[in-house]
Amino acid sequence: MKVLAIDPGYGRCGIAVVEKENGKEILIYSSCVETPATSEFPERLAIVADECARLLREYKPGALVLEKLYITKNQKTAMRVAEVRGALISAAARAGVPISEYTPSEVKAAVTGNGRADKHAVTKILHALVKIEKEIKHDDEYDAIAIAVTHLARVRH
Amino acid sequence: MKVLAIDPGYGRCGIAVVEKENGKEILIYSSCVETPATSEFPERLAIVADECARLLREYKPGALVLEKLYITKNQKTAMRVAEVRGALISAAARAGVPISEYTPSEVKAAVTGNGRADKHAVTKILHALVKIEKEIKHDDEYDAIAIAVTHLARVRH
Numbered sequence: 001m002k003v004l005a006i007d008p009g010y011g012r013c014g015i016a017v018v019e020k021e022n023g024k025e026i027l028i029y030s031s032c033v034e035t036p037a038t039s040e041f042p043e044r045l046a047i048v049a050d051e052c053a054r055l056l057r058e059y060k061p062g063a064l065v066l067e068k069l070y071i072t073k074n075q076k077t078a079m080r081v082a083e084v085r086g087a088l089i090s091a092a093a094r095a096g097v098p099i100s101e102y103t104p105s106e107v108k109a110a111v112t113g114n115g116r117a118d119k120h121a122v123t124k125i126l127h128a129l130v131k132i133e134k135e136i137k138h139d140d141e142y143d144a145i146a147i148a149v150t151h152l153a154r155v156r157h
Numbered sequence: 158m159k160v161l162a163i164d165p166g167y168g169r170c171g172i173a174v175v176e177k178e179n180g181k182e183i184l185i186y187s188s189c190v191e192t193p194a195t196s197e198f199p200e201r202l203a204i205v206a207d208e209c210a211r212l213l214r215e216y217k218p219g220a221l222v223l224e225k226l227y228i229t230k231n232q233k234t235a236m237r238v239a240e241v242r243g244a245l246i247s248a249a250a251r252a253g254v255p256i257s258e259y260t261p262s263e264v265k266a267a268v269t270g271n272g273r274a275d276k277h278a279v280t281k282i283l284h285a286l287v288k289i290e291k292e293i294k295h296d297d298e299y300d301a302i303a304i305a306v307t308h309l310a311r312v313r314h
Contacts (some may be wrong), residue, residue, distance in 0.1 A: 046250035086243030
């Protein structure tokens with residue numbers, strides 16, 4: 001079971017491909033896609049969507065897993081992030097890949113057992129749970145890895 | 158100047174292609190895409206996005222024009238509609254077609270001069286402004302025509 005997990009964003013977007021083999025999660029790929037703040041929103045969205053489409057082709061994951069966020073302080077940002085999510089959902093639907101979504105507190109609870117865990121606690125547990133053989137440079141990558149782990153813990157293999 | 162205007166939705170989605178020729182708007186195409194309520198959201202989103210991609214190829218519009226909605230009572234529905242918008246923006250960006258967005262009150266104000274005009278007033282004025290030679294079956298089509306008219310009134314030709 002291999003999943004492509006994305007923490008959607010149009011400025012920075014965390015991406016991870018995680019595989020579960022014999023009960024152990026292995027990080028296959030991770031990155032943080034950054035888009036130029038000087039570009040128009042549709043261009044930034046297209047950069048993220050194209051990268052998602054490329055990874056769907058390259059890794060052929062069994063699921064696309066996204067973080068969903070319904071309630072937020074900044075309504076306009078939330079809408080833009082939802083638009084990015086829609087572009088990713090569309091790319092996965094086109095590739096015939098099923099989509100699952102989890103809220104931030106579902107992710108924290110699944111990884112640490114505590115829906116209000118801080119970033120440091122999540123990162124520490126991820127290194128214990130997942131075989132990570134590369135240096136992780138961006139927090140957004142950890143976010144994506146956590147989303148992948150959440151899904152892999154929930155589904156039957 | 159030809160535009161593809163869409164009133165985004167995942168249950169019903171109004172679509173119109175309107176062309177401005179010698180100062181007169183002509184309705185080239187309109188439809189209301191309906192998706193099965195029994196389908197999963199990603200499938201419904203893909204139906205709408207694929208239809209948008211098809212119309213971009215067929216009519217080669219100079220712009221994709223969307224209604225944007227930031228504030229609403231139902232946050233979850235608003236997010237789902239934003240996701241549809243993102244899939245459409247992604248399709249247009251992929252086709253190299255620029256995107257414009259207008260709020261419902263901008264559309265009403267542009268068409269009727271009154272940001273709080275009712276549906277009946279908007280429909281009546283649309284028939285005066287636009288050459289419409291087909292029977293319009295769905296209100297959603299009028300919404301899309303109004304969005305197109307708003308954009309055509311704003312841009313220089």
